[in-house]
Amino acid sequence: MGELVSSYYQFNAGSTNYPKLQGTLDTDVCILGGGFTGLSSALHLAQAGMKVVLLEANRIGFGASGRNGGQIVNSYSRDVDHIAARYGQAAGDAMAAMMFEGGEIIRQLIEQYQIDCDYVPGGAFVAMNAKQMQHLEAQQRLWQQHGNQQLTLLDRNALADIVSSDRYVGGLSDGLSGHIQPLKLAQGEARAIQSLGGQIFEQSPVTRVERGKTVQVHTALGSVNARYLVVGANAYLTHVLPELSKRNMPCGTQIITTEVLGEARCRELLPANYCVEDCNYLLDYYRTTADHRLLYGGGVVYGARDPADIERLIRPKLEATFPSLKGVKIDFSWTGNFLLTLSRLPEFGRLDNNIYYMQGYSGHGVTCTHLAGKVAAEALTGQAGRFDVFAKLPHLPLLGGRALQIPFTALGAAYYNLRDKLGI
Ligand SMILES: Cc1cc2nc3c(=O)[nH]c(=O)nc-3n(C[C@H](O)[C@H](O)[C@H](O)COP(=O)(O)OP(=O)(O)OC[C@H]3O[C@@H](n4cnc5c(N)ncnc54)[C@H](O)[C@@H]3O)c2cc1C
Numbered sequence: 332m333g334e335l336v337s338s339y340y341q342f343n344a345g346s347t348n349y350p351k352l353q354g355t356l357d358t359d360v361c362i363l364g365g366g367f368t369g370l371s372s373a374l375h376l377a378q379a380g381m382k383v384v385l386l387e388a389n390r391i392g393f394g395a396s397g398r399n400g401g402q403i404v405n406s407y408s409r410d411v412d413h414i415a416a417r418y419g420q421a422a423g424d425a426m427a428a429m430m431f432e433g434g435e436i437i438r439q440l441i442e443q444y445q446i447d448c449d450y451v452p453g454g455a456f457v458a459m460n461a462k463q464m465q466h467l468e469a470q471q472r473l474w475q476q477h478g479n480q481q482l483t484l485l486d487r488n489a490l491a492d493i494v495s496s497d498r499y500v501g502g503l504s505d506g507l508s509g510h511i512q513p514l515k516l517a518q519g520e521a522r523a524i525q526s527l528g529g530q531i532f533e534q535s536p537v538t539r540v541e542r543g544k545t546v547q548v549h550t551a552l553g554s555v556n557a558r559y560l561v562v563g564a565n566a567y568l569t570h571v572l573p574e575l576s577k578r579n580m581p582c583g584t585q586i587i588t589t590e591v592l593g594e595a596r597c598r599e600l601l602p603a604n605y606c607v608e609d610c611n612y613l614l615d616y617y618r619t620t621a622d623h624r625l626l627y628g629g630g631v632v633y634g635a636r637d638p639a640d641i642e643r644l645i646r647p648k649l650e651a652t653f654p655s656l657k658g659v660k661i662d663f664s665w666t667g668n669f670l671l672t673l674s675r676l677p678e679f680g681r682l683d684n685n686i687y688y689m690q691g692y693s694g695h696g697v698t699c700t701h702l703a704g705k706v707a708a709e710a711l712t713g714q715a716g717r718f719d720v721f722a723k724l725p726h727l728p729l730l731g732g733r734a735l736q737i738p739f740t741a742l743g744a745a746y747y748n749l750r751d752k753l754g755i
Contacts, residue, residue, distance in 0.1 A: 332388060332389060332534045332536060333388075333389045333390075333393065334346060334389065334390060334393075335389070335390050335392065335393055335397060335514070336393070336397075336398060336665050336666075336667070337638075337663070337665065338397075338398060338514075338586070338588075338663055338665040339586075339588040339620065339624070339626060339662070339663040339665075340392075340397055340398065340512060340513065340514035340515075341397070341514065342663065343512060343514075343515070343620075343622070344512065344514045344515045344518060346390050347390055347391045347392075347518055347521060347533065348533070349387075349391070349521070349531045349532055349533040350532060350533070351532060351533065351534050351535050351550075351552060351553075352384075352386060352532040352535040352550050352552060352553040352554075352555070353552045353553045354552075354553050355553060355554050355555070355556065356384055356530070356553070356554075356555050356556070357555075357556045357557075358382045358383060358384040358530075358555055358556070358557050358558075359376070359381040359382040359383065359557065359558050359559065360372075360373075360376050360381055360382070360383050360384075360557055360558065360559045360560070360561060360711060361383075361384050361385075361386065361546065361548045361555040361557035361559070361560050361561070362376075362383060362384070362385040362386065362560075362561045362563065363386055363537050363548070363560060363561070363562045363563065363564055363571075364385075364386075364387065364388075364394070364562065364563035364564040364565070364567070364568075365385055365386075365387030365389075365390070365391040365392065365393065365517070365521065365531070365533065366392065366393075366394045366395060366396035366397070366517065366563060366564075366565065366567075366700065367396040367513075367516075367517065367520075367563075367696065367697065367700035367701060367704070368396075368563025368564075368565065368689050368690070368696075368700040368703050368704060369385055369387070369561065369563035369564075369704075370385070370391070370396075370517055370520040370521060370524065370563075370704065371436070371520070371700060371701045371702075371703065371704020371705060372561045372563060372689075372703070372704035372707045372708060373385045373524045373529050373531075373561075373704070374440070374520055374523055374524050374527070374529075374704065375704050375705045375707075375708030375709075376529075376561075376707075376708045376711060376712075377524055377527035377528065377529040378527060378708075379708055379712045381708075381711065381712070382528070382529075383524065383529040383530070384529070384530045384531075384532070384555050384557070385521075385524065385529065385530070385531045385532070386532050386535045386536075386537055386548065386550060386555070387531070387532065387533045387534075387535065388534070388535065388536035388537070388567075388569065389533065389534065389536075390533050390534070391517050391518055391521045391531070391533065392513070392514045392517035392518060393567070394564070394565060394566070394567040394667070394668070395565060395566065395567075395667045395668060395669050395696065396513055396514075396517050396696075396697075396700070397513060397514040397517055398513070398514075398586070398665060398666075398667030399513050399586075399667060399669075399696075399697060400510075400586065400606070400608075400616040400617070400618070400626070400628045401510045401511045401512060401513045401606070401618065401626070401697070402454060402508070402510055402606040402608060402616055402618065402697065403433075403434045403437060403454065403507075403508050403509045403510060403511065403606075403697055403698055404454070404508060404608065404695050404697065404698060405430060405431050405433070405434055405474070405479065405505060405507055405508060405698060406430040406431075406474070406695075407426065407430065407676060407677065407692075407695060407699060408675045408676065408677075408692065408693035408694055408695045409674070409675045409676050409693075410470065410473060411423050411426050411427040411430055411473065411477065412469075412473055414426050414676070414724070415427075418724060418725070422720065422723065422724065425717075425720040426720060426721075427477045428477075429702055429706075429717065429720075430474075430477060431477075431478065431479055431507055432698075432702050432705075433697070433698025433699050433700070433701045433702040434507055434508070434509070434698045435507075436698075436701040436702060436705055437450075437511070437516070437697070437698065437701055438450070438509075440516075440519075440520060440523065440701075441511075441516070441519075443523075444519060444520075444522070444523040444526070446515070446516060446519030446520070446522075446523070447515060447519070448511045448512045448513075448515035448516040448519055449510075449511060449512040449515065449620070449621040450509060450510070450511050451509055451510050451511075451604050451605075451606075452506065452508075452509040453504065453505070453506055453508060453509055453603060453604070453605040453606075454504070454505050454508025454509055454510065454605050454606040454607065454608075455485070455490075455493050455494065455502045455503065455504040455505065455508075455605050455606075455607050455608075456470070456502055456503045456505070456607075456608055456609070456610055457490065457494060457498075457499040457501075457502040457607055457608070457609050457610065458499055458500050458501050458502060458503075458609075458610050459498065459499060459500070459609060459610065459611065460500060461500060463500075463609075463610035463611075464500055464501050466610060467484065467501070467502065467503040467610065468484060470503060471484055471503055474505075479505070479507055481505060481506030481507050482503060482504065482505055482506075483503070483504045484501070484502075484503055485501050485502045485503065485504060486501045487499070487500055487501055489501075490502045491602075492602055492603060493601065493602065493603045493605050493607070494600075494601060494605075494607055495599055495600055495601070495602065495653070496600075496652045496653060498651065498652055499609070502607075504603075504605065508605070508606065509606070510605075510606040510618045511697075512620070512621065513697065532550075532553075535550045535551075535552075535553070536550060536551070536569060537549065537550055537569075537571050538550060538551060538571065539571060540560065540571050540572060540686070542682070542683050542686070544685075545557065545558065546558075546559065546560045546685055546686060548560060558685065559685050559686070559687065559711055560685065560686045560687070561686075561687045561688070561689075561707055561711075562575065562686065562687070562688040562689075562690075563688075563689060563690070563700070563703070563704075564690070565668075565669070565670045565690045565691070565692070565696070566579075566581035566582070566668035566669055566670040567668065568690070572682070572686075572688075574682065575682075575688055575690065578672075578673075578726065578727075578728050579670045579671060579672050579673075579678070579690070579691050580670070580671045580672075581633070581668045581669075581670055581671075582631045582633060582668065582669055582670070582671050582694075583631065583632055583633045583666050583667065583668050584628060584629070584630060584631055584632075584666070584667065584669065584694070585628060585629070585630055585632065585641040585644055585645050585664065585665070585666045585667075586626060586627065586628035586641075586645070586663075586664070586665055586666075586667075587626075587627055587628075587641060587642055587645045587646065587649065587661045587663065587664045588620070588624050588625070588626045588627075588661070588662055588663040588664075589624045589625045589626075589627075589649075589656065589659050589660065589661055589662065590624065590659065590660040590661075590662050591622055591623055591624055592619075592623055592624060592625060592659075593623050594623050596623075597619040597623045597624075597625065599655075600619070600625060600653055600655075600656075601617075601618065601619055604618075604619060605618070606618035613629070613630055613631050614629065615627070615628070615629035615648050615652065616628045616629065617649070617652070624662070625649070625653070625656065625659075627645060627648065627649040627652075628645065629644075629645055629648045630644055630645065630648070632644060632666075638664040638665070639664075641664035641665065641666060642661050642664045645664070646661065669692065669693070669694050669696060670690055670691045670692070670693070671691070671693045671694065672691035672693055672726075672727065673727035673728075674724070674725060674726075674727050675693040676691070676693070676724050677689065677690070677691050677692050677693070677699055677703070677721060677724075678690055678691040678724075678726050679703065679706075679707075679718060679721035679722045679724075680722050680726065681722070687707050687710065687711070687718075689703035689704075689707060689721075703721075706718045706721065
């Protein structure tokens with residue numbers, strides 16, 4: 332059982348303090364994990380009138396949901412043209428019909444429950460070379476075709492209104508993107524669940540799941556009897572359901588946050604206050620915060636946990652993008668894990684018909700976790716169609732199991748790093 336990782340978000344938002352589960356409870360749905368997957372599931376289920384109990388091993392937002400870049404990125408880690416080409420037009424079309432919905436859900440929840448999470452609309456993808464620019468042109472066509480009319484291609488000059496950096500040849504802005512303080516969003520969603528009668532327990536790691544017609548979910552001090560269990564533990568899943576943890580690669584990505592730079596300096600760097608991510612496989616992502624710091628993330632290094640190491644890894648990237656910040660003081664550094672699948676597509680599915688799981692967003696989870704919770708709630712209330720669109724996508728096993736996951740991650744990172752350097 333742990334507290335939140337020390338980060339800018341924890342400094343800025345503090346921590347929740349829900350009780351530990353003690354004794355036995357009966358409920359319709361037990362939810363394992365207090366990140367966006369679990370929170371969105373609980374919230375949508377509670378909205379539909381279901382009785383929910385959410386169990387979080389640590390604190391709300393302990394995992395990637397309370398540590399991420401806060402970027403609302405649309406679509407999926409693999410885009411819908413790839414899904415159509417690989418898995419058939421019907422799968423591509425069905426996934427395309429949901430590709431902008433996650434962001435919409437976040438905006439709706441913020442509005443409906445008045446969640447103060449520093450939401451700012453607007454984001455941009457930036458290209459390091461002509462090949463990446465061609466990719467962004469194709470992405471604009473594809474996303475427009477599926478209904479996003481808020482996309483603008485930017486040449487080097489036009490991009491200067493969004494990012495003051497010489498590193499890029501151009502970009503693509505997306506008005507349906509934007510950024511949030513993710514820990515504040517998670518905490519606001521938890522409050523919304525409670526306001527609908529849902530129960531939340533923290534510092535209550537699930538230690539054992541007894542399967543059956545009623546699922547019995549055990550913690551050290553209590554248990555929950557539920558008709559359904561929803562598992563949203565992603566890269567932080569402990570060994571309670573080995574079928575889920577064995578086939579994916581937990582990957583670490585790191586973020587640093589500068590001292591307060593002031594509004595004027597922040598607007599010199601990012602004039603439109605958009606969030607930005609580049610098109611590399613091992614991408615850099617950054618934005619400014621409500622109190623006018625630069626928050627900069629990048630790389631994929633498994634398990635770099637020492638803040639000094641993190642600063643050593645990420646500072647050179649920040650300074651390459653913004654040379655005027657050379658030597659800037661870094662106030663916060665932290666790492667977080669996300670789950671990469673072999674297909675780079677999310678894995679949704681069922682075990683025994685009453686245990687539902689959603690995981691493996693492969694780095695782009697802020698929007699898809701919110702969609703996941705909504706479609707899982709639909710499935711548990713009798714409309715499984717959209718959940719099954721995801722569930723039918725292939726789940727590719729990782730050869731070698733858990734023992735080889737970390738070496739594979741390191742190998743994969745080296746491979747992608749080389750591809751980025753060669754511009755292929
Ligand atoms: C540093 C970083 C930056 C990122 N930036 C972005 C970004 O800008 N945009 C974007 O779209 N995506 C981003 N991502 C990915 C995104 O954050 C994740 O895909 C998403 O938050 C996953 O949410 P989740 O709820 O599925 O899992 P998590 O948020 O990881 O939550 C899982 C929770 O399950 C709990 N848990 C585990 N085991 C148990 C148990 N046995 N009992 C009870 N609870 C348990 C954990 O304590 C944890 O709180 C980033 C990820 C990282 C790490």
